[in-house]
Amino acid sequence: MNTDREHLIDLLRAMVRIRRFEERCAELYQAEKIRGFLHLYIGEEAVAVGVMSALRPDDAVVATYREHGHALAKGVEAGPIMAEMYGKLEGTSRGRGGSMHLFDAEHRFYGGNAIVAGGLPLAVGLALADHMMDRDRVSVVFFGEGAMAEGEFHEALNLASLWNLPVLFCCENNLYAMGTALERSQAQTQLALRASAYGVSAWAVDGMDVMAVEEAAVRAVEGVRAGGGPHFLEFQTYRFRPHSMFDPELYRDKAEVAAWKERDPIPALEQHLRALDLITDADMAEMEAAVAAEVDAAVAFAEAGTWESVDDLTRFVHSEEVSV
Amino acid sequence: MNTDREHLIDLLRAMVRIRRFEERCAELYQAEKIRGFLHLYIGEEAVAVGVMSALRPDDAVVATYREHGHALAKGVEAGPIMAEMYGKLEGTSRGRGGSMHLFDAEHRFYGGNAIVAGGLPLAVGLALADHMMDRDRVSVVFFGEGAMAEGEFHEALNLASLWNLPVLFCCENNLYAMGTALERSQAQTQLALRASAYGVSAWAVDGMDVMAVEEAAVRAVEGVRAGGGPHFLEFQTYRFRPHSMFDPELYRDKAEVAAWKERDPIPALEQHLRALDLITDADMAEMEAAVAAEVDAAVAFAEAGTWESVDDLTRFVHSEEVSV
Amino acid sequence: MTTTTDVRTLTYREAVREAIRHAMQTDERVFLMGEDIGMYGGCYAVSKGLLDEFGPERIRDTPLSEAGFVGAGIGAALGGMRPIVELMTINFSLLALDQIVNTAALYLHMSGGQFNVPVVIRMPTGAGRQVAAQHSHSFESWYANVPGLKVASPATIEDARWMLWTALEDPDPVVIFEHVGLYAMSGELGNDAGPTPLDGAAVRRSGSDVTIVTYGGNVPKALSAADSLADDGISAEVLDLRMLRPLDTGSILYSVSRTHRLVVVDEAWKSVSVAAEVIASVAEHALWELDAPPARVCTVEAPIPYAQHMEEAALPQPAGIVRAVKSVLGR
Amino acid sequence: MTTTTDVRTLTYREAVREAIRHAMQTDERVFLMGEDIGMYGGCYAVSKGLLDEFGPERIRDTPLSEAGFVGAGIGAALGGMRPIVELMTINFSLLALDQIVNTAALYLHMSGGQFNVPVVIRMPTGAGRQVAAQHSHSFESWYANVPGLKVASPATIEDARWMLWTALEDPDPVVIFEHVGLYAMSGELGNDAGPTPLDGAAVRRSGSDVTIVTYGGNVPKALSAADSLADDGISAEVLDLRMLRPLDTGSILYSVSRTHRLVVVDEAWKSVSVAAEVIASVAEHALWELDAPPARVCTVEAPIPYAQHMEEAALPQPAGIVRAVKSVLGR
Numbered sequence A, B: 001m002n003t004d005r006e007h008l009i010d011l012l013r014a015m016v017r018i019r020r021f022e023e024r025c026a027e028l029y030q031a032e033k034i035r036g037f038l039h040l041y042i043g044e045e046a047v048a049v050g051v052m053s054a055l056r057p058d059d060a061v062v063a064t065y066r067e068h069g070h071a072l073a074k075g076v077e078a079g080p081i082m083a084e085m086y087g088k089l090e091g092t093s094r095g096r097g098g099s100m101h102l103f104d105a106e107h108r109f110y111g112g113n114a115i116v117a118g119g120l121p122l123a124v125g126l127a128l129a130d131h132m133m134d135r136d137r138v139s140v141v142f143f144g145e146g147a148m149a150e151g152e153f154h155e156a157l158n159l160a161s162l163w164n165l166p167v168l169f170c171c172e173n174n175l176y177a178m179g180t181a182l183e184r185s186q187a188q189t190q191l192a193l194r195a196s197a198y199g200v201s202a203w204a205v206d207g208m209d210v211m212a213v214e215e216a217a218v219r220a221v222e223g224v225r226a227g228g229g230p231h232f233l234e235f236q237t238y239r240f241r242p243h244s245m246f247d248p249e250l251y252r253d254k255a256e257v258a259a260w261k262e263r264d265p266i267p268a269l270e271q272h273l274r275a276l277d278l279i280t281d282a283d284m285a286e287m288e289a290a291v292a293a294e295v296d297a298a299v300a301f302a303e304a305g306t307w308e309s310v311d312d313l314t315r316f317v318h319s320e321e322v323s324v
Numbered sequence C, D: 001m002t003t004t005t006d007v008r009t010l011t012y013r014e015a016v017r018e019a020i021r022h023a024m025q026t027d028e029r030v031f032l033m034g035e036d037i038g039m040y041g042g043c044y045a046v047s048k049g050l051l052d053e054f055g056p057e058r059i060r061d062t063p064l065s066e067a068g069f070v071g072a073g074i075g076a077a078l079g080g081m082r083p084i085v086e087l088m089t090i091n092f093s094l095l096a097l098d099q100i101v102n103t104a105a106l107y108l109h110m111s112g113g114q115f116n117v118p119v120v121i122r123m124p125t126g127a128g129r130q131v132a133a134q135h136s137h138s139f140e141s142w143y144a145n146v147p148g149l150k151v152a153s154p155a156t157i158e159d160a161r162w163m164l165w166t167a168l169e170d171p172d173p174v175v176i177f178e179h180v181g182l183y184a185m186s187g188e189l190g191n192d193a194g195p196t197p198l199d200g201a202a203v204r205r206s207g208s209d210v211t212i213v214t215y216g217g218n219v220p221k222a223l224s225a226a227d228s229l230a231d232d233g234i235s236a237e238v239l240d241l242r243m244l245r246p247l248d249t250g251s252i253l254y255s256v257s258r259t260h261r262l263v264v265v266d267e268a269w270k271s272v273s274v275a276a277e278v279i280a281s282v283a284e285h286a287l288w289e290l291d292a293p294p295a296r297v298c299t300v301e302a303p304i305p306y307a308q309h310m311e312e313a314a315l316p317q318p319a320g321i322v323r324a325v326k327s328v329l330g331r
């Protein structure tokens, strides 16, 4: 895998970007600038960043309601994402979707699907289209370990495997589905093993180590693109924040959270770079400053945004012109 | 297992009963006495007979649209079953269900569910009730290999295993789901292996050998009743007839059907008994005569049946009195 | 006339919780099953605290498997239990519709009267919390179309507290819709209150100029509209359907036969809504009673958007109800 | 006036098959996906022979996974294909409703206009073949409630042959319901016939005394009722809705404004049916045009029974339509 300095610093910057962006989101939620459900990815950044760096721009991504990090890592601009959370017309979805429904056709970012496991059949279909049109693109779908109990997960894995489709299934196993711990939702908690029962190549990866994530993703994406059929990666990770801003967190104890924070992927990579003398305080300060500026600009963009006219409520219920 | 003469002859009689009953059904379908969908179990009798002989009367059975054999083996009388197919008021379901929807509360026969895989969550719930009420009953659900692609299969197996419920999952792998061969519907065709991925005890059984079926069922039922959690049995069997009376059978060749007919469970057991000199021509003749008489009586019962009054169309949309 | 000692104040959320607790204390066959109702405390905090009181067997957290656990609830009901199955929202209930319709609603009739299914299925419905299109819809009308189901829509503290009791006594499947906008509503409940029936609409405000028929989360909106209409000298009767199936056509006709004017408020999309059924029933049975064409105030026919001003504009609001009433009255 | 050379006779089933074949020959992005459409030849033999012509990639048999393959069809549409997804019957479509509603219908609006979903979903609907409660229902009304979907109900050979073409040209999801009772119907098709629109009802028989509004499998029943009414000197207009969403209210109002009497025939259960929507729309927009209360002829509100006499009694029949028309006419 690519271990040169610039690349590692890019990975670090990508994670820091997501972290700072979401820390700001949390503040803006308190300030009631952002409303509805807000699900933060803080703690899991290594997964989206590592996987996206293994993709081509023309590969597709389907994500969940916890998708700010995936959108940013896939190349969606911070401004429109923030504007979307503000409910502004300049948002990725005209302010109609909010935090849970980011979309970006240009970057082949298919949402922002808030039906747990609902995105899996969609990704299978995107891959089916590529397969039938002889395109060597990969479709990547992210979902949590809780989604693996859903029937749609089962049907999607069987279809993708049966038809040998170019799908990369990325399970973000953060040990909880809202308040439901893995062992209370899955009879078989070795998720990669579960997936391999569908005849797909599957393995578990340390989701707190962005280099490990990238290495696994590169291998899996190569396999998928080469016609090796769907692959499944279980990323063992953890969310540092509550499920959503409404979550009283009655179901896990502080000690567990603290222990996982010890494994925060951002300081981990920073230490690694420092140990190799690949990064200096100045570099870090510069990076943080650049990211802070980007987040400020995103907030400014959102603040400056406009409101969609209520006259447009029914606009795009159907397409405006026939796209044949 | 029980290998004494009487018992083996009972198993043979039970299979012959189902075979002759359904052969008559096929004739009555041609005669348009039976209408709608008719799915014959011919060739698979060893499965229902072997499993039922391992059950207690108070164990529950949930079956599919291909359930004549299961109903007969569970103790439902032939007369009401035939009357049901005639659409008569004296049928198991007042003539409202027909071939696909046999029900019998007295024998804890819960249908006759024609939604593929729809019966699995139901069986899980019956078992949950027994579990919560500390009853040592077993709930058995029959389904085809095609049902294993459905999300409801997945959700039911995970729930039963997660909650360690007394369910026996009986997969009747007859290699086809209508015209879809196993390898065209399942990415992983080793079904017992697939089931074991949910953490349930699972193994494959020769579904053409009633003694093997019974032995496996006895072991599995003991395990379930003893609190060992759900078990899964894959019965490798074959339907000798078309999927339903509408099936042109374009999807399989005569040779394959012929090869499986060589393994017909009824002659197989008869030969076994003859080899051991446990049965004579006279015994067989007597058995066939008795069965023929029973089938004739069932047809007579159906013919003599009455039609439900159309005034009762909405009767039992809701219960007639509160059953609290 | 009640004195303060005869009544107490509680929220709709507390009323539902109390109803569940009461049922579980009274009948050991009753249990609650659903996603995150236990350890998490319930997505809308309805079941908060019940896990400690009743334990994990009877406050049973489920995996994300809507078809699976709703089907298991149906099976448990067939097995002699009295399950209360909670779906996290009506949007996710689409994943369980096969079990609710093809099994729960059909089994008694299809079995010739042998297998009744005493299950109660509860779920939050409706919009207004800026949670966008996949969490804000109202599909009650689909359930109201299905014979074999009873469909309840408690809109008051009393019904929130007492309809569940009647539903659990019912031998057949009952689906209860709780509008997310009502959970925080607080109000008085008489200490002498008791089980409320699973049939019959209720006049929440009587009036003589127009009948406003509504249900669930829109009852408060209709009442506030009626208040402002009163300021303009218009006396509006507000009829709360309470049950969407069976529909109390008699009460609708009775009210319309006195007011001769009808406005139906329904948070569902207008086309093929419960509101359509209400108007159709009146047209069939009391056409000559109408002194003006009836009107519907429904959600704009589009997915519910996130932005607050767009969501507000999409949903029925008191101002819109007032406008509709005035136009029906030719004012 | 057409001579025999201008027309040919074919069945509804053949018309649908020809429509699929034509689309697949014309546009390589089109493919057919569903359960047993290939090797088996189609549960209703609609797709018989297409596997040999187009091969297993484009006549794609699926496992029993309704949510999975319908979702995959939606994804393939987003990926640039033009999938025709076949569900074996409407009853099983409940298993795919989450994907159809929460994904296909919402994606374009929820994404602010970025992701249209050009998928066509076909399925048989309706009763009359003695296949009992789990195979005989009519849930079209649920689909007709959902913004973002177009809902088609071809009732003639021409629409069976040509609506699919228009549906495939549509950039958004279209759901097509084919009544099982129509597949064997045969009739003439003009060789000059071409694409039929996804909006607009059609007068199948014009008349002056009463408007019979219906759709799908009940159009032939309404026409035969109109025949016998003619014998009694009653001139009935039969309006075939063709599309259940969007509903052509204009044509309904136009017809009623001439006949002043309305009977709606719908195989769905009466409560909250498309029939209710038709009557509600007329009451809202043309109340004064009605010289008599409108009437509905729908399926008895019970699961469809197997026994032939019971099933017949449960469903709308010409005799019942005649009775309803006469009572609306006060005869």
Ligand SMILES: Cc1ncc(C[n+]2csc(CCOP(=O)(O)OP(=O)(O)O)c2C)c(N)n1
Residues within 6 Å of the ligand: A066, A114, A115, A116, A117, A143, A144, A145, A146, A147, A148, A172, A174, A176, A177, A178, A243, C035, C064, C088, C092, C095
């Ligand atoms: C079908 C469905 N059921 C329930 C929900 C409510 N819900 C939203 S997120 C969530 C937990 C999902 O957990 P997991 O899949 O592990 O993802 P995570 O949130 O941990 O990233 C639940 C139950 C939903 N959105 N969709």
Ligand SMILES: Cc1ncc(C[n+]2csc(CCOP(=O)(O)OP(=O)(O)O)c2C)c(N)n1
Residues within 6 Å of the ligand: B066, B114, B115, B116, B117, B143, B144, B145, B146, B147, B148, B172, B174, B176, B177, B178, B243, D035, D064, D088, D092, D095
């Ligand atoms: C949910 C659902 N989808 C499709 C069907 C139509 N159908 C009835 S039986 C059948 C094949 C089932 O095959 P399998 O499960 O192997 O059982 P078998 O008929 O072989 O005994 C199909 C597709 C159905 N009844 N239910």
Ligand SMILES: [Mg+2]
Residues within 6 Å of the ligand: A144, A145, A146, A172, A173, A174, A175, A176, A177, A178
């Ligand atoms: Mg999780």
Ligand SMILES: [Mg+2]
Residues within 6 Å of the ligand: B144, B145, B146, B172, B173, B174, B175, B176, B177, B178
């Ligand atoms: Mg099979």
